[in-house]
Amino acid sequence: MTRTMVVAFLALCSLPVLAIDPAPLLPDPVQQARYVDLIHQLRCLQCQGETVADTQAMFAKDIRRQVREMVQAGKSDHEVRQYMVDRYGKIILLRPESAWLWLAPALFLLGGIAIAWRVLRQRRALLATDTSEVGDEPEQS
8 A cells, every 4th residue: 555655655756846937948048048137127016025037827828928928129227127117106016125124124223222211211210319229118098
């Protein structure tokens, strides 16, 4: 019984892997390299966490087709990216060109550290001026 399970497992593992982009290679290797580079720079808006090169969503298929057509038409990489930004917004770029998107987390972290430091400093100052005893409790009437 275990031998048949092993054979079945190996048979399932040997199934052909389907490519995400079934389109044939472009005739010019330079254009093909540009096409592959561009589709790895664009985010799938349907999947949110993947590039259009890494997903089979219909949106990604449409973007790959558009990029392929623009590369074949001789558009530059900047023109292709700008077309996509004009059509879908900056969110489509996997690596946005805005430095604020990269710097904002560090600025928020530094701001949080500064606030925590100030709060701790104020508490130390209050404790230094506190004259009450630890065991003293206010009288209840």
